[in-house]
Amino acid sequence: xxxxxxxxxxxxxxxxxxxxxxxxxxxxxxxxxxxxxxxxxxxxxxxxxxxxxxxxxxxxxxxxxxxxxxxxxxxxxxxxxxxxxxxxxxxxxxxxxxxxxxxxxxxxxxxxxxxxxxxxxxxxxxxxxxxxxxxxxxxxxxxxxxxxxxxxxxxxxxxxxxxxxxxxxxxxxxxxxxxxxxxxxxxxxxxxxxxxxxxxxxxxxxxxxxxxxxxxxxxxxxxxxxxxxxxxxxxxxxxxxxxxxxxxxxxxxxxxxxxxxxxxxxxxxxxxxxxxxxxxxxxxxxxxxxxxxxxxxxxxxxxxxxxxxxxxxxxxxxxxxxxxxxxxxxxxxxxxxxxxxxxxxxxxxxxxxxxxxxxxxxxxxxxxxxxxxxxxxxxxxxxxxxxxxxxxxxxxxxxxxxxxxxxxxxxxxxxxxxxxxxxx
Ligand SMILES: [Zn+2]
Numbered sequence: 001x002x003x004x005x006x007x008x009x010x011x012x013x014x015x016x017x018x019x020x021x022x023x024x025x026x027x028x029x030x031x032x033x034x035x036x037x038x039x040x041x042x043x044x045x046x047x048x049x050x051x052x053x054x055x056x057x058x059x060x061x062x063x064x065x066x067x068x069x070x071x072x073x074x075x076x077x078x079x080x081x082x083x084x085x086x087x088x089x090x091x092x093x094x095x096x097x098x099x100x101x102x103x104x105x106x107x108x109x110x111x112x113x114x115x116x117x118x119x120x121x122x123x124x125x126x127x128x129x130x131x132x133x134x135x136x137x138x139x140x141x142x143x144x145x146x147x148x149x150x151x152x153x154x155x156x157x158x159x160x161x162x163x164x165x166x167x168x169x170x171x172x173x174x175x176x177x178x179x180x181x182x183x184x185x186x187x188x189x190x191x192x193x194x195x196x197x198x199x200x201x202x203x204x205x206x207x208x209x210x211x212x213x214x215x216x217x218x219x220x221x222x223x224x225x226x227x228x229x230x231x232x233x234x235x236x237x238x239x240x241x242x243x244x245x246x247x248x249x250x251x252x253x254x255x256x257x258x259x260x261x262x263x264x265x266x267x268x269x270x271x272x273x274x275x276x277x278x279x280x281x282x283x284x285x286x287x288x289x290x291x292x293x294x295x296x297x298x299x300x301x302x303x304x305x306x307x308x309x310x311x312x313x314x315x316x317x318x319x320x321x322x323x324x325x326x327x328x329x330x331x332x333x334x335x336x337x338x339x340x341x342x343x344x345x346x347x348x349x350x351x352x353x354x355x356x357x358x359x360x361x362x363x364x365x366x367x368x369x370x371x372x373x374x375x376x377x378x379x380x381x382x383x384x385x386x387x388x389x390x391x392x393x394x395x396x397x398x399x400x401x402x403x404x405x406x407x408x409x410x411x412x413x414x415x416x417x418x419x420x421x422x423x424x
Pocket of ligand 1: 188211212417
């Protein structure tokens with residue numbers, strides 16, 4: 001990379017800087033709308049970030065639009081919790097060359113965290129008309145494995161902070177849908193899971209994640225939610241350098257009789273095992289103290305108080321149970337003066353219900369006192385929900401089906417989301 005800035009991790013590239021060398025970025029993983037790349041070049045500044053580039057999708061917002069939306073809409077609401085996201089300019093050939101590499105390279109079947117890569121998604125290439133990318137904070141774990149301890153002057157490898165685990169999940173609907181009937185027993189998230197048949201069978205006895213548990217403020221319910229999240233599919237990644245079947249780590253520490261020789265690797269392995277065993281306690285404690293869940297709940301509520309239906313729509317539906325068309329609803333909204341923007345912003349509410357929470361767990365060994373941990377928490381996946389009618393129709397249709405099928409008031413499903421108690 002051609003840059004005049006010194007190799008200091010805190011120094012951003014000079015103004016007017018373009019990313020020019022696609023060989024410095026390797027495929028990391030991807031979502032429906034974008035692909036993430038990890039930096040493998042020499043400049044320490046970029047190592048804290050992943051490069052997010054958008055795929056070629058008709059009608060998708062540009063990177064500059066998305067960046068503006070994040071800064072104007074969500075940064076003021078979420079403060080320090082928002083995942084850092086900087087705009088970076090790209091050389092003209094940068095994206096086309098990455099596309100060439102994507103076509104020729106086999107990205108494999110799994111991404112960095114062991115999640116299968118959706119083949120249909122993986123075949124979509126980057127938008128070549130785009131001249132900007134986003135540098136997003138890297139919330140993946142295990143970067144400590146690539147650090148050079150000697151270079152950083154770390155004398156005691158136990159003292160080093162290790163980014164050892166990442167937990168990623170969608171908190172979903174942290175307050176009940178305003179469209180649920182008054183006598184609801186299931187929350188929006190649990191009702192949808194049940195309706196779509198994606199839940200476990202009751203006999204499996206595996207807890208399901210209920211956002212109202214996480215949001216309850218009660219120790220026991222928070223712990224229940226954390227336990228369910230940790231048992232979910234691929235929610236946790238622990239960066240343990242030692243494979244499970246390799247039990248040599250313990251032996252290495254006993255070399256020379258009882259004088260324990262602790263290598264950095266053996267310490268990491270030991271910390272990883274301790275961390276694994278204490279994650280539920282650690283995260284429960286975190287969620288009891290942190291303001292992130294109450295904040296998200298408050299925002300979801302503030303922007304989505306009215307739900308996806310106006311009362312007039314509901315009245316109309318109760319007679320026919322047919323979903324009115326977009327035009328009918330727009331007409332109705334105009335008629336009853338229901339169209340004020342601002343706080344009742346369903347697009348913002350829905351984005352906040354669909355965001356992801358990233359928890360990065362840093363651990364280190366305290367001299368003679370076991371493990372010390374701290375948790376970094378960021379909100380990501382705040383994708384711009386463009387105001388296309390299709391999505392609004394979809395949301396309304398889900399609510400209609402939930403109400404029509406009585407999913408909010410199901411009694412024989414083993415739980416009551418109001419109390420967090422089983423109802424068997
Ligand atoms: Zn629930």
